[in-house]
Amino acid sequence: MNSVNGQPSTVNGPPTHPFGFAVEHTDGFSRAGRLALPHGEVLTPAFMPVGTHGAVRGLHPEEVERAGAQIILSNTYHLHLRPGEATIHALGGLHRFSTWNRPMLTDSGGFQVFSLAGLRTISEEGVEFTSHIDGSVRTLTPESSMEIQWALGADITMAFDHVVPGQASPELAEEGMERTLRWLDRCKVRHAQLGDGADPADRADVRQTLWPIIQGGIHDELRRRSLEGTLERGPWSGLAIGGLSVGEPKPVMHRILESLAERLPPDRPRYLMGVGFPEDLIAGIARGVDLFDCVAATRNGRHGSAWTTTGRVNIRKAVHRTADQPLDPGCDCATCARFSRGYLRHLFVAEEMLGLRLVSLHNVRFLVRMGEQAREAIRQGNFDRWSREWLRRYWGREEP
């Protein structure tokens, strides 16, 4: 990551229309950008907290906003099953339903249904699956995914893709990649139809863009073909990289990102799906990624595992029993401003749910703030130094 990638390092003007993106600064491959969306602007790099059930687990939308989150991700699969997109649409769409008034992205449901091993059948038409809630048999197709996401009404909707495991063979990875391209054609057609819908009132309410997903597993050639096929079907207001952080070794993920970084259109936002942990954010930003999402912030938080500027802390450990200091003295979140480790540990030991919430909030703020800090470092032209120092402090030694 020592080369400069030839992207413009000059400052573009701010994006003037929804879905416009301006790269304001570059530093190596890393980029500081500005993405305009119907519900507001997103300064990148940025972490998107995940709101599985129309709420970031355990957190109030006001808390998520105060933590600095500019955009959240919501899950199409879960919301389709409960309460159903018709219910959400009847209550004014997902923004109004959940009272989250900032930008939002919905995934396609693809990742979830492909994860239902043994409970789903894949065909060219789509995926037939068994609901994990009531056992009902349902089908998700490129078209129905677009329809569900349209009813939900997020700013950014994701194409329905064929996801393969991280260590998939070239044959399986190729099959998934090719199908993802064919499905992208269908997604594009259906999404355009919805946008040209007969109900002008609906159309005015729901302004939404569609982003494609690059697949191809861990195979450079397949990734390259996926990107080319995707760009042929463009233009797109943004592109996502899927099928990473699903079991492959980290150096492999880094190699794929580096290969794509040189080929992705420099003037479009890049979203690395399902990533990540703090070190993954830094690795991704260093390789030109602008957007991230991951459930780890809240999932780890619910188990008492916190990221801090000096490494991970398990707040349940007895060593914190009478600890008066905050979870992370270097953190500016509402939890660290107010509560001691001793109190947080007590809440977890006593199974008081306030504890889950306080550590989840800390973790969300932690990743959001990393995006803010990385952005500032990029603007200052010292991302490399900043990230090295950040990781040294985090690991308590050189990066392993």
Next chain:
Amino acid sequence: MNSVNGQPSTVNGPPTHPFGFAVEHTDGFSRAGRLALPHGEVLTPAFMPVGTHGAVRGLHPEEVERAGAQIILSNTYHLHLRPGEATIHALGGLHRFSTWNRPMLTDSGGFQVFSLAGLRTISEEGVEFTSHIDGSVRTLTPESSMEIQWALGADITMAFDHVVPGQASPELAEEGMERTLRWLDRCKVRHAQLGDGADPADRADVRQTLWPIIQGGIHDELRRRSLEGTLERGPWSGLAIGGLSVGEPKPVMHRILESLAERLPPDRPRYLMGVGFPEDLIAGIARGVDLFDCVAATRNGRHGSAWTTTGRVNIRKAVHRTADQPLDPGCDCATCARFSRGYLRHLFVAEEMLGLRLVSLHNVRFLVRMGEQAREAIRQGNFDRWSREWLRRYWGREEP
């Protein structure tokens, strides 16, 4: 409740020292008062939310404060077991530990250990019980209850009392009442010793008053003797009425309250323990009660059961699926200001913990606001009319 009870209806000056109480207005038996405590003033009548584990279940102290709670109750039994009063004392006492900076009251642990049927042995010395957490055998005595509460450091500490079931025989009720008086002597001695403690730094930090508890079951004569015996051991800065709302019929509780209302010192605050539901608050205030506590607000909230100005609502019911209106259009809480019934129902159905929190918060605000409204009605001299109208709206008909 048609008679006027002869208490002064003139306005006293504000209390000038901690633990001072001024009755500012009376209307029938009902009173609008002002209680000075080391951590602030409490305008009565007032509901105290319960913070079992040093947190009002599921709620952030900032939320509880914004809901208007002036004082909370914390449980000595639970905090003694987890994390232990030594841990809390080491972290600066319960106020600092929990970051609740307003007034606080701790119960004595008596109610909890007496509820451990089959797991506790009562003697004149105290109660030997088996921890519900780790099965360890422990003892709670009047002295140790005072010591634990001193270490916790609440503004108001409660005497360790012998609680009997709601329908206890006169013999058992008399035994409990007499023992409660003997234990009160021991509580008073130990509490005074702690207040005269050798460590002046401790003493400056922990300013705390002791309130006795009137027992005697459902027997007017025993209640009268309990009150007389208690007053002989005074003076007290406040008095509590225990052993009600523990299974006896409501009219019996009302009769006991009426009988006590005429005998309790008019210039001291009166706390009805473990009560109540909305209708119980009104019944208690009408009979001269100033303070209440109950876990129902948060316990019901966690099960999706909400009080509203027009009756109870079970938010889990399918009828709320696409309901766009707030839980209670007549409520000013943060939940009702922002979220629809449809969204709240979804959170409960999807088992998203934000739902538990939002309905708990509503219920807490609901009871706190009842106290505020009752106070205003008393000050206007129309408590009787206000409470009748309130109950008519709540029940949707005349009070049953």
